[in-house]
Amino acid sequence: MTELWxxxxxxxxxxxxxxxxxxxxxxxxxxxxxTSTLLAAIICLPLGSLVHFKQFHGKRVLISLIxxxxxxxxxxxxxxxxxxxxxxxxxxxxxxxxxxxVMILGQVLLVSPILVGLTVSALSGVDRTVTDTARSLxxxxxxxxxxxxxxxxxxxxxxxxxxxxRAISEVGLALMVGGNIKGFTRxxxxxxxxxxxxxxxxxxxxxxxxxxxxxxxxxxxxNRIQQRR
Amino acid sequence: xxxxxxxxxxxxxxxxxxxxxxxxLSVARGEVRALIGPTGAGKTTLLRLADxxxxxxxxxxxxxxxxxxxxxxxxxxxxxxxxxxxxxPIVFNTSVYENVASGLRWRGQGSRHLRERVLExxxxxxxxxxxxxxxxxxxxxxxxxVAIARAIAIKPEVxxxxxxxxxxxxxSASRIEELIEGIIKKQSLxxxxxxxxxxxxxxxxxxxxxxxxxxxxxTGGLREIFYSPMSREVAEFVGMENILDGMITSCExxxxxxxxxxxxxxxxxxxxxxxxxxxxxxPEDITVAxxxxxxxxxxxxxxxxxxTLSSGPFCxxxxxxxxxxxxxxxxxxxEEMGLEPGKRVYATFKAxxxxxxxR
Numbered sequence: 001m002t003e004l005w006x007x008x009x010x011x012x013x014x015x016x017x018x019x020x021x022x023x024x025x026x027x028x029x030x031x032x033x034x035t036s037t038l039l040a041a042i043i044c045l046p047l048g049s050l051v052h053f054k055q056f057h058g059k060r061v062l063i064s065l066i067x068x069x070x071x072x073x074x075x076x077x078x079x080x081x082x083x084x085x086x087x088x089x090x091x092x093x094x095x096x097x098x099x100x101x102v103m104i105l106g107q108v109l110l111v112s113p114i115l116v117g118l119t120v121s122a123l124s125g126v127d128r129t130v131t132d133t134a135r136s137l138x139x140x141x142x143x144x145x146x147x148x149x150x151x152x153x154x155x156x157x158x159x160x161x162x163x164x165x166r167a168i169s170e171v172g173l174a175l176m177v178g179g180n181i182k183g184f185t186r187x188x189x190x191x192x193x194x195x196x197x198x199x200x201x202x203x204x205x206x207x208x209x210x211x212x213x214x215x216x217x218x219x220x221x222x223n224r225i226q227q228r229r
Numbered sequence: 230x231x232x233x234x235x236x237x238x239x240x241x242x243x244x245x246x247x248x249x250x251x252x253x254l255s256v257a258r259g260e261v262r263a264l265i266g267p268t269g270a271g272k273t274t275l276l277r278l279a280d281x282x283x284x285x286x287x288x289x290x291x292x293x294x295x296x297x298x299x300x301x302x303x304x305x306x307x308x309x310x311x312x313x314x315x316x317x318p319i320v321f322n323t324s325v326y327e328n329v330a331s332g333l334r335w336r337g338q339g340s341r342h343l344r345e346r347v348l349e350x351x352x353x354x355x356x357x358x359x360x361x362x363x364x365x366x367x368x369x370x371x372x373x374x375v376a377i378a379r380a381i382a383i384k385p386e387v388x389x390x391x392x393x394x395x396x397x398x399x400x401s402a403s404r405i406e407e408l409i410e411g412i413i414k415k416q417s418l419x420x421x422x423x424x425x426x427x428x429x430x431x432x433x434x435x436x437x438x439x440x441x442x443x444x445x446x447x448t449g450g451l452r453e454i455f456y457s458p459m460s461r462e463v464a465e466f467v468g469m470e471n472i473l474d475g476m477i478t479s480c481e482x483x484x485x486x487x488x489x490x491x492x493x494x495x496x497x498x499x500x501x502x503x504x505x506x507x508x509x510x511x512p513e514d515i516t517v518a519x520x521x522x523x524x525x526x527x528x529x530x531x532x533x534x535x536x537t538l539s540s541g542p543f544c545x546x547x548x549x550x551x552x553x554x555x556x557x558x559x560x561x562x563x564e565e566m567g568l569e570p571g572k573r574v575y576a577t578f579k580a581x582x583x584x585x586x587x588r
Contacts, residue, residue: 130319130321133321134331136280137312137313137331138332138335138383139335140305
């Protein structure tokens, strides 16, 4: 028990003194997760809108399929990306394996289903009357779609936050395709797993606390946004 | 005169059911037309077709002489000259100002003109102080006013209103009605107003079309609809509660003697002797007396009160004269005469206040 207590104290010390190693790891984690979430958003928001606004055969099936991939294991995506980018893989020539870039690509794949699926449900959550009202006031098809996306902004924002949460907290993918290279691809989760197996609890705990703080900050921000509705 | 909005032979089918059938309606520029009918008659469906939100199963919709089925572009351009206030209006999740500005923005209106117009309209509906509030925080009557402001901000040529006061308390409702009346008078708009409240139709419209079960059963001026309904359905809807079936036994000029289940009623009509007819009368045209009133061209039938029902300052008296009759008297006179079930009274009504239709 005292070990745990000492670990905690040491961890807090590492944080409040802005330990350079800890900060570097946390910074990289944030950069990668934010970039991948934004990239995914750029792709998935229009894609989700398309799925919602267009009527086509197999729409329901497609949506169910997308929802199935909400909880795809991170190691499965990791495996896929690894195979694609390994030296003998189809994209091996790009030499991207074990770089932050490939981690971002992997995370984009990982969070895309969540973003597309939740965008679709966010848009379906908007009252049908909004569409009618907009059209009756002279909005074109595109203007109507844009308004609905705007009306659904809080739900869409929540989707983004969820996607970000999944990106920053996953470990399997980051470890497999990032390689946990110190100062280059080492992020919070991979560092925690390594340091814990090495027995360096203090560092692990400090990093874990930072992860929790990030989660907390996001939640507070999200709640603030939603209270303004 | 050429019609501004014209619906020709419209049929609208949904879920294997005809919502509208055989609808032909034409509204002239500057006309205020009320569409009255019970709930579920198809009024909203008709308005949606007029606003080009939906396309009919068959039939054509013309706007200002143009066939609107030509292209989506024609429809959008036509729709941009109209404004539709939906039955349960919603506001967009943004400020009152932005709500009212939305129609202008979609038309690419320049920002200076836009601001002027929005503020002007907000002033008109007395919501100027609320312009920065989120529209979601407003009350029902205020939401209705935002919806109206949003609609008229674009200076439409046609205003479509679907039950504009249906979901409001009486005070808000009469305020909204006043507001609409003011707008109509000031801007010589063409208006199509759907309402189940026939009195509202009477107050606002020049002309009324009665919609029952997906069909327009009568179109005409106010007096025509309220005092000379063409069919039983219209009569029932416009408050002609007393409908008696009988046969004309003799005619003397315009005055006919009608036999209703063995009782004789005199009425003014152009129907002929031997015809089967229905006699229609409004409850407020029947007076209740304790003694027989005898004068020419006046009917006075003896009967027994079966039920009295007070509604506001009035009292509905149901009388059995061999057939049921409903009379509306003021509560005060009901009390003075001591009207109560079982009492013998005389139901009296003028021959000219009756409306006779062929069966």
